[in-house]
Structures are given as structure tokens and as C-alpha cells.
Amino acid sequence: MIRMNDNKPLTLYVVSDSLGEPGEVLAKAGRGHFENSIEDVRVFSFVHEKREIDQILAEAKGKNALIVCTITTPELLKCVKESAKEKKVPVYDVLDPFLDELRILTGVKPNLDPFSRSKLDEDYFKKVEAIEFAVKYDDGKRMDHLNKADIILLGVSRTSKTPISIYLANNNFKVANIPVMPEVEPPRELFEISNQKIFGLILNPNKLVSIREERLKTMKLTGDSNYASLKRVEYELDKAQELFDKLGCTVIDVTSKAIEEIANFILATIMRR
DSSP states (O other), X not given: OOOOOTTSOXXXXXXXXXXXXXXXXXXXXXXXXXXXXXXXXXXXXXXXXHXXXXXXXXXXXXXXXXXXXXXXXXXXXXXXXXXXXXXXXXEEESHHHHHHHHHHHHOOOOOOOGGGGHHHHHHHHHHHHHHHHHHHTGGGSOOTTGGGOSEEEEESTTSSHHHHHHHHHTTTOOEEEEEOOTTXXXXXXXXXXXXXXXXXXXXXXXXXXXXXXXXXXHTTOOTTOGGGOHHHHHHHHHHHHHHHHHHTOEEEEOTTOOHHHHHHHHHHHHHHO
């Protein structure tokens, strides 16, 4: 092992021929434990050429650096190790001991084809796209192109529409959530979309009153607001149910249910269909 310069803080260079997430997570975890000794974590994703490796190692040579490597392509990995040895920069190969242990336990050689990770990368970008969609279509911010949503959540205020949307987005589903308000006409697009992707959320009136009261306290508003009155809440829920009946959509009572439980019910329903 190459001895580091004890007088200079360390810089971790995460080098990967894919996204580099495992190496980045490991490097940042290490920095958390040695925050006074590690000044920076730099990530180099989708490194596929020798010249890129040479450039990274040349920069690392001028610093007190450790290469955190998650490259699986044999030729590139060999290039990293040889170049690092030449420049006297230490390398930690994240995947090698893990893959070796799996090889021993399964009796199967690992697939080192870089293209075998394309599905992982594709899933990652789908997740990013789904999360961006959920943010754009949160709480009725946008009503255009609702047909592009995989799932549409409807519900009165404080029925957990946003956290459910984000949870589903992390499962690669594009979700739009729309508040139901008696004074506002629902978007006509809802009646032009398959009701199999629409889910209406309801909640016990007394529970919803309690949630809204806490919301008002958080916002430091007075208790005179009609927003948290039982009469108003029951009126909103009745109107919401009328809309759900017109749409013929699936209705979920979210009272006493965890976000994960609601989301998994929606996913199971979608998969069945």
C-alpha cells in the first residue's frame, strides 16, 4: 500500500465506467468518518477511454489522493491500476472483493461486460425522470399532458398525495397529484383518461380535522380558519367522493395507513391491470 502524506488532507477520486454510485456512497461514508482528514470527494462517471484515465491520474498525482475504483471492464481496470502504480497513487477496487466473494458462493463467474449495466443505468434515468415529473405535477401545478402520467392521485388537502407521489416516483412511475376542491372544477382531462390509472384518496373526517389543525399551528395561523372545521372537511370529502364516483376510479381510505402501504396497494393494483 502506498503511504499517504499525513500532513495533507485526502481527496477521494471515484472512478467508474458506469454511474459510480456504489463508489460515491462508500467515499462519502468514509468522509463522514474522517471529515477532518478528507477534504473532497470527486466523481468521474462513464470513464471508457485510456486518455480519460490518464488525465484523472495525472490530476490525482498532484494531490494527496486515493482512487476509489468501481470499473469492471478488465482492460480499463488494468489501465487504472498500472497508471496508478506508475504515478504512485493508491487505488481501492470496490467491486473486486465483493465479486470474488459472490463467485465463490455461487460458483459462477461474474459478467464483466460493461453493456450488462445498461439496464441499471436505464432504470436510474427512468427514476430521475419520474421524480422530475412528480415535482412538476405536484399539487395540481400542471394540468397539461396528464395522459403522460402512469398514476394520478386525487384527494382533498392533507391526504398524503405528495409523499405517496414521491414514493411511487422512486419506483419509476410518473405520478401527478391533483387537489380536489369543491369550488374548483376538476380538469376535463381526467374524464378523457383511463380511470384505471386514477386513484382517489379519502380520510376519516375527524382524523383529517386533527391533521389540518396541526398544519395551521405549524403555519402559525389562527384557529378561526374554516379549513380545519369538521363541517368544511365533511363537505370536501363528500364532494370528492362525488367526483370519484363520476370517474369510476379506485378509492383508497388512507386513514391509519402508512405511505408505503398505500403506495404498495396502488402498485399491486396497477400490476394486476
